[in-house]
Amino acid sequence: MAIDYQTLRFEYRRHADQETGAQTPFAQVHPVVVVGAGPVGLSAAIDLAQRGVSVVLVDDDDGLSTGSRAICFSKRSLDIFDRLGCAEAMVEKGVRWHVGKVFLKDELLYSFDLLPESGHRRPAFINLQQYYVEGFLIERAQRLPNLQIRWKNKVVGIEQRDKTPDEQASVALTIETPDGEYVLRARYVVAADGSRSAMRRLLDLESKGRTFKDRFLIADIKMEADFPPERWFWFDPPFHPNQSVLLHRQPDNVWRIDFQLGWNVDPVLEKTPERVISRVRALLGPDAKFEIEWVSVYTFSCSRMDSFRHGNVLFAGDAAHGVSPFGARGANGGLQDADNVAWKLAMVLAGRAPDSLLDTYAREREYAADENILNSTRSTDFITPKTPVSRVFRDAVLTLARRHPFARRLVNSGRLSVPAVLYRSTLNTPDRDPFEGEMTPGASCVDAPVACDGTDDWLLAHIGGSFNVLLFTAADRISPDEQAAIERVRSRGVPVDIVVVALRETSDSGARLTADAAAMGGHVLRDMQGLAAQRYDGKPGTMYLVRPDQHVCARWRHARPDDLEAALNRALGVDGTA
């Protein structure tokens, strides 16, 4: 029988940490506490646990997301979920889509395809209710013995403790439970407790930005309908004049409809069933049969914290930054925060990188948040023009877009989430050699079909457990120079996994190449379709160093013996330049 994730409740259990009482300063110091069991907190906790870090995840509630909330999960998020071992269930349950259509009144202006090329394991987007995403993440989390989730554990106090001669810097959280308060201590805390973050408030910090004077009604309705699995966006439709409407399909015959309401409406009145039903009937027709699943009225706002790091507390997801929803940049951006912070915490806690590596989490993700906020603000300015002249230009664009292709490129109903390219990260080693394509230092790796031991497989399935060296070769052996560079970086003491990509032109059976790779703890993938070579501009001898979050940090046409080691040091922030 299918699990009803919306009504699922998790049991509060008393933990040994609570026996020491609220007063003791000598409680056990956990490596990491994650606050907030939403998609971001769960992902961060699973990632850390998979990397061998013991994690305590606390949440003030005992259930999953109320209502569908975040519904669009991007390809990059699915790639991250693959690494966390739970994408398959999500893709199976989710509605795949890649086509968006934009209408003016009842006329189709244009449509776009978000994944025009094949050869990717995951689709451009799936729509899946947030409670399913959280449910699947929890099922994964429950299989990790070093990940403990504590429900009904609410953070009500926080104290950052500086480093002393006897102790590392740490954080003491006061936790309120049904059994009273206790102190939970951790070296580091990941605060992923949402847009109304208690952690942020307790530290007297703000997420600053703009609120737009517009309101939107979200209605999730359940119905049998034959709209295709596409994103449909209307400007000024006949059934909802002068405003915009978005229609999206979710699993279980649930449909998300966003109605723009304008500023001068009563949000309480608009949530009443009579109001919602009449708006939905205007769209679907007077005889439409449907049930209302969930309704919410929200206001656009874009904001972020000045810094995502405060002492040993690292903010992630909506706690750190907020965007308006047209663009699916909230949850997807937050998942990239989790992806970024987990490996860095693991490296610092293992003593393999200095604490300052965590500053790069803040800088990289602040940059990404700015990019998301910029895109989201631009969409909002188009959907909700702020001045009469802005409205004139918006309508002029829409008018021109009917017949003139150039104007379609200006129509902005949301620029959908793509991963930020961390171009200026201090962890990148700038290119010395010329390269074509998208896989520049700072980019997250794209997928490609490969063969592994004669079986069809995907490139991304082989990278991201640790640092990876990706070596493209057409030879039947790994050359002495390549071996020297790889051996040298491996001797550094930080796990680096070797992935050899045998180019399509390789005629050799590969037995010796496989043996060479195996001698360095690596394995060989075959680029049967030539797509890995194309997407990575991989030529014989091309080498990439990839971070544990699947981001390129360095690449060479022919690496010198000390190149890999220097780039690894840089990516760990240990060479003094970070």
Add this chain to the structure above:
Amino acid sequence: MALNTNPNLTRPDDFYEALIDMHRNLTDEQSQSANAQLILLLANHIGDQATLAEAIRIAREEVLGAPPNDALPPTA
């Protein structure tokens, strides 16, 4: 590509007449829409962002009263 503010129109008086004529019998609202569409069409034709940004800067500064640092062509 720098913004060309030297005379460049092949038939300036004809252009000006056509521009004014574009608004013939239009309501204020229609005129505003026509102006906006014209700007968008021309902007796309120019294409280059730096050139467009230069034009946008000059237009705004002329409205706000820019410091007269670069000589504008004298009006006849």
